Amino acid sequence: MRSTILLVALTAFAFSNTHARTAADTTNEFKFVVKAVKIDRDIDLTGKLTDPLWRLAPRVHLNYEIQPGNNTPAPQKTTVMVLYNSRYLYLGFSCRDTAPSKIRAHITDRDNAFNDDFVGAIIDPYQDHQRAYEVFENPFGVQMDGMRNGNNEDMSFDMIWYSKASLNDSGYTAEMAIPFSSMRFPTKKIQNWGLEFFRNLPRTSRVQISWVHLNLNDPCLMCQMGTLEGLEGLQSTGSVELLPYAMGLESGSINDNNVPNSGFSSGPVTGRVGMGVKYTPNPSLSLEGVANPDFSQV
Numbered sequence: 340m341r342s343t344i345l346l347v348a349l350t351a352f353a354f355s356n357t358h359a360r361t362a363a364d365t366t367n368e369f370k371f372v373v374k375a376v377k378i379d380r381d382i383d384l385t386g387k388l389t390d391p392l393w394r395l396a397p398r399v400h401l402n403y404e405i406q407p408g409n410n411t412p413a414p415q416k417t418t419v420m421v422l423y424n425s426r427y428l429y430l431g432f433s434c435r436d437t438a439p440s441k442i443r444a445h446i447t448d449r450d451n452a453f454n455d456d457f458v459g460a461i462i463d464p465y466q467d468h469q470r471a472y473e474v475f476e477n478p479f480g481v482q483m484d485g486m487r488n489g490n491n492e493d494m495s496f497d498m499i500w501y502s503k504a505s506l507n508d509s510g511y512t513a514e515m516a517i518p519f520s521s522m523r524f525p526t527k528k529i530q531n532w533g534l535e536f537f538r539n540l541p542r543t544s545r546v547q548i549s550w551v552h553l554n555l556n557d558p559c560l561m562c563q564m565g566t567l568e569g570l571e572g573l574q575s576t577g578s579v580e581l582l583p584y585a586m587g588l589e590s591g592s593i594n595d596n597n598v599p600n601s602g603f604s605s606g607p608v609t610g611r612v613g614m615g616v617k618y619t620p621n622p623s624l625s626l627e628g629v630a631n632p633d634f635s636q637v
Contacts, residue, residue: 381426386512388431405548414548419458426520427517434456435509444511449483464532472486475537480503502515502516
């Protein structure tokens with residue numbers, strides 16, 4: 340299952356969600372905080388971190404190997420930059436590699452690159468350790484995403500966001516633009532969100548690198564996440580997603596089952612169309628409906 344491939348290191352945690360925990364409940368003695376820096380325009384995503392606005396970004400470093408090591412020093416240098424404006428959360432990754440020829444990357448379908456090198460984030464807008472968005476991309480910008488609910492990961496969950504990445508002689512770089520309209524979040528004027536960054540390196544064994552120093556004796560990953568501090572003026576109201584579909588069906592049969600070469604007759608082609616609609620009137624509420632649903636996908 341893809342959810343077991345996503346973060347192998349996290350299977351070491353017996354995730355428990357028998358009761359809600361607040362930020363004050365975490366047993367992680369280390370504090371990981373990044374102060375949000377707001378910009379006044381959209382970033383031009385190139386996958387190469389070339390937009391001058393990246394120079395304004397605060398930087399954090401992924402210093403801990405959590406798989407197979409237990410918070411041992413990370414074998415490769417990874418730097419993450421964080422910016423936002425009223426519409427997007429921007430994440431930039433600089434992934435150094437002393438053996439770039441060993442980087443594993445494929446152009447493949449969405450959610451199908453978990454065996455590659457990749458980077459990404461887990462985002463908990465309410466910082467209540469109950470629900471978080473997972474976004475990852477490989478060195479070609481192939482997206483992987485999911486929803487974490489307590490103990491469980493739903494890797495069939497897809498959200499609208501944008502990614503670009505680029506290989507280079509010293510590793511690779513990656514960029515993400517995540518619309519606030521794709522996420523649910525509080526209506527507070529100033530917000531702090533839960534945040535964690537990961538890097539995956541599949542070499543002779545799978546190596547996982549983390550921003551946060553994770554206590555392997557603590558069963559709650561989300562309780563140990565870092566904090567994105569000081570978000571304000573976020574725009575999320577009134578977004579509409581339309582998800583149309585169309586399908587066709589044609590059936591047929593052999594004219595005479597006793598005569599293999601008797602020919603084949605086809606019946607009429609039938610079809611159906613439908614549409615799903617998702618409307619987000621405010622950051623904490625979304626409404627979904629469907630016309631003429633395709634029950635094979637339910």
